[in-house]
Amino acid sequence: MLKSTRNALLGATLLGLTFAGQAYAETTLNALFMAQAAYSEADVRAMTEAFTKANPDLKVNLEFVPYEGLHDKTVLAQGSGGGYDVVLFDVIWPAEYASNKVLVDVTDRVTDEMNKGILPGAWTTVEYDGKRYGMPWILDTKYLFYNKEILEKAGIKTPPKTWDELAEQAKTIKDKGILQTPIAWSWSQAEAAICDYTTLVSAYGGKFLDGGKPAFTSGGGLDALNYMVTSYTSGLTNPNSKEFLEEDVRKVFQNGEAAFALNWTYMYNLANDPKESKVAGKVGVVPAPGVAGKSEVSAVNGSMGLGITATSKHPEEAWKYIVHMTSQETQNAYAKLSLPIWASSYEDASVTKGQEELIAAAKLGLAAMYPRPTTPKYQELSTALQQAIQEALLGQTSPEDALKTAAENSGL
């Protein structure tokens, strides 16, 4: 009996080996992407198909998760010995990923052509401590979108240049009875709220950290939260903003239920698409406003990059894939949902055509992009700030106390 068991085991092992042998005849890369915003899933599949067509010996398995799952999924895979070769990462994670050796340092792989051709601001997305941990892929910041028809109805000639002006214009719209709550934000207890907050912090000239210690409890950091709370309590902001993510903001805006909305690039072409939107053709876009005497415009760096994981067994092939995905050719072809990282693309008529307004806003916005704090403890800091924002909005504590608690809970 023992002998037959041993034979069976041996047989099974041999069978396993045969299968393994077949599976490794070609190289398969596993890549983790995001299932929303910027490039759509179909776009990423199309870009990848172009790559595998040119490289028939390579296969790419694509996995899409919502933004909220991207970080944890990457870290979990890493903690259990890997699984992905290429991962999409947000601008806030390189510090943490670099300190914990999640991503490979690719500084030496970057060519001169990339160095010169890619916008300097885009590089900040993938850098930590003077090294590069991937290639920028989605160049993004939040813009102020406005409904031209509503502004016209309210007799407003130009979109707001400052945040105070935004509040005044929203009040006019409310007072004239055009919309009850003219402004929509994404203030759900999630990273989205931090992006809106950061935009305001940059407008008020605030700072997150000073010498590694929290510095948002006073000055610009406090002004920013005060603005949010006032906008909320005065009824100018859609009260449901505190459970909105970006997609909710887009739905409200394209249903014509918001005069103003803060959102990423991707909303521009979707809200102008008659199949998607009731306000197609009436969508205006400008950089997020500034604050008199402090800033002209404001912007948050919401870019994302593609990197090679430290556990990848195929770093060469992974890099090849990343180079394809970030190439000027690929980026220009899909510029309707995410603006290219390449400087000269902005002179290319095929990229700018039909979205001149967005490009004009991007030139100012991208230049003003403000980073969220670069710290390996970012995730903790962000969670503490999300809580602070919600507590202040709900009136559970004052903005001052909420931010003080956030500073204490930030782990810094």
Place this chain on the structure above:
Amino acid sequence: MSGTWISTRAWLLMLPLLVVMVSVIGWPLVDTVRLSFTDAKLVGTAGSFVGIDNYAKVLTGSNFQRALVTTTWFAVVSVAAEMVLGVLAALLLNQQFRGRTALRALMILPWALPTVVNATLWRLIYNPEYGALNAALTQLGLIDSYRSWLGEPGSALTALIVADCWKNFPLVALIALAALQAVPRDITAAALVDGAGPLNRFRFVVMPYLAGPLLVALVLRTIEAFKVFDIIWVMTRGGPANSTRTLSILVYQEAFSFQRAGSGASLALIVTLLVTVLAVAYAALLRRAAGAS
């Protein structure tokens, strides 16, 4: 002599299972205990020994205490509601009426759906702009303006409890229905002849048959409710203002979002201990119930 042989053989036969159990449950548990005494990160450093620091920090922290209260409230209210709804549904489905079979099949549906689908569905129902709940309540004249059910700390937890009940009461109903069908018809008939009213018939005739199975349902649901994670993660991620952050959400954030494997492990073990205490208490109850009948 032969007795020893049989027990030796029994152990030999169980050996493969024991090996599997020890490797998939025992070893991770031991490793979690070890981790909980270190300051290990999820990736990178292995961490060094810090004694009971993690436990002290977790137990004295306001996050843990608040999450414990939230979790207990969630478990008690949702399980109580599920038991009541489940029994009522079972009593209804035990009656003879047309369409009973179809209704029985339909009722299983929420329970058969994956939790994530269920949670996404309810998030749509609660949507503050175009959710079905707001529309229905406005049309019935119960509210005059749309409300943000998941955006207010006052209603978010209740909204989650409702969604959880909808998913889980069918399980209780199913168990109760099976028990009801075991009630001998001649006994109910006899009670009817003796002039027992509906309440008394339920209390003295049906209940003894229901008690055991319902206790099993209660044990299952309480332990599950205490560990609740996915429905909350999908619907509120612990918000607004952490009003729906349960113990499992806290463990997840600590261990995976903040990557503090050490203190995450200590938190996870505390939760495991609490669930074990509950399970043991229930087991004692079950034994007593079994002894009584």
